[in-house]
Amino acid sequence: MSGAEKGAVLILGAASDIARATARAYAAHGHPIQLAARNVDRLSADKADLETRSAVTVTLHELDALDTASHKGFVDGLPELPHIAVSAIGVLGDQGDNASDPDKATAIFRANFEGPASLFLVLANAMEARGSGTLIGISSVAGDRGRASNYIYGSAKAGFTAYLSGLRNRLAKKGVHVVTVLPGFVATAMTEGMDLNPRLTAQPEEVAQAILNAGEKRRDVVYVRGIWRLIMAVIRSIPEGIFKKTSI
Amino acid sequence: MTRLSGWGRFPVAACKTRRARSEADVAAALDTPLIARGNGRAYGDAALNPDPTLDMRGTDRMISFEAGTGVLVAEAGVLLADVIAAFLPRGWFPMVTPGTKFVTLGGAIAADVHGKNHHRDGSFRRCLDWIEVMGPEGEVTRTRPGDDLFDWTCGGMGLTGVILRAQLRLAPVATGWIEQEVRAAPTLDAAMDEMEMTLDRPYSVAWLDCLASGRDLGRSLIMLGRHADLSDLPAGKRAAPFATPDKTTRRLPFDLPPALLNSATLGTLNAAYYARGRRKTCKHLVDWDSYFYPLDTILDWNRGYGKRGFVQFQCVLPMETAREGMRALLKRISASGQGSFLSVLKRMGPAEGRFSFPMEGYTLALDFPATDRALDLMKRLDDIMTAFGGRQYLAKDARMEKRVLDASDPRAKAFAEMRAQQGLTGRFTSLQSERLGL
Ligand SMILES: Cc1cc2nc3c(=O)[nH]c(=O)nc-3n(C[C@H](O)[C@H](O)[C@H](O)COP(=O)(O)OP(=O)(O)OC[C@H]3O[C@@H](n4cnc5c(N)ncnc54)[C@H](O)[C@@H]3O)c2cc1C
Ligand SMILES: NC(=O)c1ccc[n+]([C@@H]2O[C@H](COP(=O)([O-])OP(=O)(O)OC[C@H]3O[C@@H](n4cnc5c(N)ncnc54)[C@H](OP(=O)(O)O)[C@@H]3O)[C@@H](O)[C@H]2O)c1
Numbered sequence: 265m266s267g268a269e270k271g272a273v274l275i276l277g278a279a280s281d282i283a284r285a286t287a288r289a290y291a292a293h294g295h296p297i298q299l300a301a302r303n304v305d306r307l308s309a310d311k312a313d314l315e316t317r318s319a320v321t322v323t324l325h326e327l328d329a330l331d332t333a334s335h336k337g338f339v340d341g342l343p344e345l346p347h348i349a350v351s352a353i354g355v356l357g358d359q360g361d362n363a364s365d366p367d368k369a370t371a372i373f374r375a376n377f378e379g380p381a382s383l384f385l386v387l388a389n390a391m392e393a394r395g396s397g398t399l400i401g402i403s404s405v406a407g408d409r410g411r412a413s414n415y416i417y418g419s420a421k422a423g424f425t426a427y428l429s430g431l432r433n434r435l436a437k438k439g440v441h442v443v444t445v446l447p448g449f450v451a452t453a454m455t456e457g458m459d460l461n462p463r464l465t466a467q468p469e470e471v472a473q474a475i476l477n478a479g480e481k482r483r484d485v486v487y488v489r490g491i492w493r494l495i496m497a498v499i500r501s502i503p504e505g506i507f508k509k510t511s512i
Numbered sequence: 513m514t515r516l517s518g519w520g521r522f523p524v525a526a527c528k529t530r531r532a533r534s535e536a537d538v539a540a541a542l543d544t545p546l547i548a549r550g551n552g553r554a555y556g557d558a559a560l561n562p563d564p565t566l567d568m569r570g571t572d573r574m575i576s577f578e579a580g581t582g583v584l585v586a587e588a589g590v591l592l593a594d595v596i597a598a599f600l601p602r603g604w605f606p607m608v609t610p611g612t613k614f615v616t617l618g619g620a621i622a623a624d625v626h627g628k629n630h631h632r633d634g635s636f637r638r639c640l641d642w643i644e645v646m647g648p649e650g651e652v653t654r655t656r657p658g659d660d661l662f663d664w665t666c667g668g669m670g671l672t673g674v675i676l677r678a679q680l681r682l683a684p685v686a687t688g689w690i691e692q693e694v695r696a697a698p699t700l701d702a703a704m705d706e707m708e709m710t711l712d713r714p715y716s717v718a719w720l721d722c723l724a725s726g727r728d729l730g731r732s733l734i735m736l737g738r739h740a741d742l743s744d745l746p747a748g749k750r751a752a753p754f755a756t757p758d759k760t761t762r763r764l765p766f767d768l769p770p771a772l773l774n775s776a777t778l779g780t781l782n783a784a785y786y787a788r789g790r791r792k793t794c795k796h797l798v799d800w801d802s803y804f805y806p807l808d809t810i811l812d813w814n815r816g817y818g819k820r821g822f823v824q825f826q827c828v829l830p831m832e833t834a835r836e837g838m839r840a841l842l843k844r845i846s847a848s849g850q851g852s853f854l855s856v857l858k859r860m861g862p863a864e865g866r867f868s869f870p871m872e873g874y875t876l877a878l879d880f881p882a883t884d885r886a887l888d889l890m891k892r893l894d895d896i897m898t899a900f901g902g903r904q905y906l907a908k909d910a911r912m913e914k915r916v917l918d919a920s921d922p923r924a925k926a927f928a929e930m931r932a933q934q935g936l937t938g939r940f941t942s943l944q945s946e947r948l949g950l
Contacts, residue, residue, distance in 0.1 A: 281533075281570075306534075309534075309573045309575065309587075310573060312573065312574070312575050312576060313572075313573035313574050313575070316574035316575065316576055316577045316584075316586075316598070317574050317594070317597075317598045318598075453531070453533070456530075456531060459514075
């Protein structure tokens with residue numbers, strides 16, 4: 265796309281810090297923005313912000329990722345089928361609680377896998393029918409290998425990562441591109457108060473830039489802060505017999 | 513707990529930070545004493561509080577902009593860099609800007625920052641139509657120039673409440689370029705004469721060679737500037753007057769060994785700079801970023817002083833004593849051999865407000881490594897500054913003693929009394945306010 269008619273960008277989970285930075289980055293490039301979130305009215309200041317900074321059109325859309333029955337209607341109700349859709353939906357929770365309470369565990373599975381996957385299902389079909397589009401899913405390095413410290417969240421992200429990979433495979437010849445974004449640590453509301461190594465921790469703006477680049481250059485899988493590709497390669501390569509005794 | 517500091521990386525304190533993303537987040541944080549923090553560009557401990565420091569960068573939405581008048585409403589965490597990025601291409605620039613664009617509106621208001629045009633245009637308060645401040649009980653007040661709350665909040669260093677939003681006026685500009693004129697002044701007197709004669713210039717600041725002594729004491733380069741008009745640009749640039757070269761920002765990857773900044777290096781650096789400026793006393797065009805923010809192109813340059821950090825000393829002396837007082841300060845510094853990497857001299861316009869830093873006279877700003885020797889020297893400078901009727905800039909301060917503040921700035925007492933009366937003491941509190949008894 266070029267000039268004035270840039271395609272619309274849909275941001276799912278638009279209240280997240282990463283989502284806000286991503287919306288800003290796309291708006292700065294002149295894309296109309298569709299913000300979707302729960303209680304979306306609270307994003308009226310964000311809408312004003314994008315419109316003030318970048319003079320683009322911004323629309324707000326109510327969305328609950330867990331209400332999968334509503335997803336078809338949600339997509340049909342958008343002012344236009346977006347050119348690019350980014351999912352920033354996710355819930356980390358507390359691993360201790362998640363591992364002991366089936367309801368909590370299920371909520372994590374659903375918010376990180378089922379909800380985003382269902383939304384992408386509907387969007388993928390519509391984009392496939394149109395013959396163009398880009399789906400960008402934010403998964404996590406936590407999905408690269410299950411670890412005692414976060415395997416409830418991690419396994420849901422692993423599911424989402426596999427789903428994105430399959431979707432990419434299916435749509436590769438249909439003009440629809442799928443990007444898997446794998447951040448390591450990011451300084452957002454999700455990680456607030458955690459003691460994170462600053463060298464391994466990206467800012468939301470960095471993730472946003474990585475998302476933009478990946479979409480534009482049609483990358484398949486991107487790690488945010490390249491070092492994480494290496495770290496996860498090492499973690500994945502440890503034989504299970506040894507791995508199970510570690511506490512990484 | 514994270515280890516937090518100001519831009520000078522001295523002092524460093526264990527602080528629990530809490531990020532506000534909305535007005536409700538600010539209200540929810542008020543149950544314990546706090547200080548608001550912008551982008552941490554104040555040098556010392558003004559934006560440090562052990563539990564919590566309220567990080568306002570999450571409230572950084574622009575709410576509205578009137579293209580006809582350049583009036584912007586925005587949340588306090590918006591950076592001046594964002595304002596420039598959004599509106600310079602549309603022909604607007606901040607009316608007042610400090611020497612870095614990486615400050616928030618909240619920080620610019622709380623310190624009532626000044627720029628190279630202070631002698632003509634005053635401090636940041638001048639571009640404000642109103643600000644909204646949240647008080648200790650979560651009440652939000654929209655306050656305007658002339659109101660008490662406005663007056664105390666501009667320059668109040670976060671101690672009157674949390675600034676949430678502001679309406680400010682931007683200045684129209686025709687291009688993104690500055691016509692700069694550099695003049696060399698061989699002595700302090702010559703520099704000050706030059707600055708008195710150029711009061712009509714919109715921007716003026718002097719870069720001072722702190723290591724020069726004897727006859728050369730106070731030799732400087734005076735940098736004058738004004739926003740270039742379209743007709744000032746070479747024909748090739750007129751089609752895109754706001755397109756200026758994108759600075760490739762570099763980052764200092766690790767802390768430099770302090771030896772690199774010893775006085776020998778500084779001597780050559782200063783001399784080289786002076787020689788360079790003398791050669792081109794003619795006018796030339798400089799892009800806005802290089803002109804206003806030369807240091808911003810090196811991100812994290814504050815690491816250049818090594819792990820122990822550095823301290824800035826900035827004071828202002830009134831007109832009556834400025835010449836004699838500056839000479840005394842410079843003599844003391846030059847005798848110590850502890851030159852400052854950055855020494856800036858600037859003519860200031862009239863004082864405004866009840867607790868803002870500027871007063872009509874001259875301000876001098878110097879950097880020192882945070883060594884015992886330099887800290888000791890600064891105590892001597894405190895005494896000189898006080899004797900000549902000057903006061904210090906709290907946005908740069910990291911180490912002044914309460915007795916120095918009390919002796920040099922009688923307004924501090926009134927400020928502390930106002931705080932007590934309004935129930936602000938103990939509700940909005942920073943390491944700086946504790947140290948200075950504000
Ligand atoms: C390279 C460099 C050059 C500079 N040049 C100049 C200059 O030329 N002129 C000048 O005047 N200053 C200058 N400064 C100082 C700087 O402009 C001020 O310290 C400014 O306050 C920094 O803004 P900040 O957003 O980083 O605030 P911080 O450093 O985070 O905080 C500074 C003060 O503002 C308060 N504050 C911040 N946000 C809020 C809020 N939302 N509500 C209430 N209080 C708040 C804090 O409590 C604190 O007291 C310079 C600093 C640097 C690093
Ligand atoms: N921060 C990190 O270190 C990190 C690392 C790797 C990957 N990630 C991933 O990055 C993405 C963005 O996260 P973030 O760090 O920006 O954290 P965040 O602010 O917590 O964002 C997560 C977002 O998901 C939304 N969400 C959760 N459940 C939802 C539902 N049922 N329906 C609609 N929206 C829902 C939340 O909306 P509400 O505001 O309504 O709750 C929230 O805005 C997530 O997928 C996260 O897993 C983050």
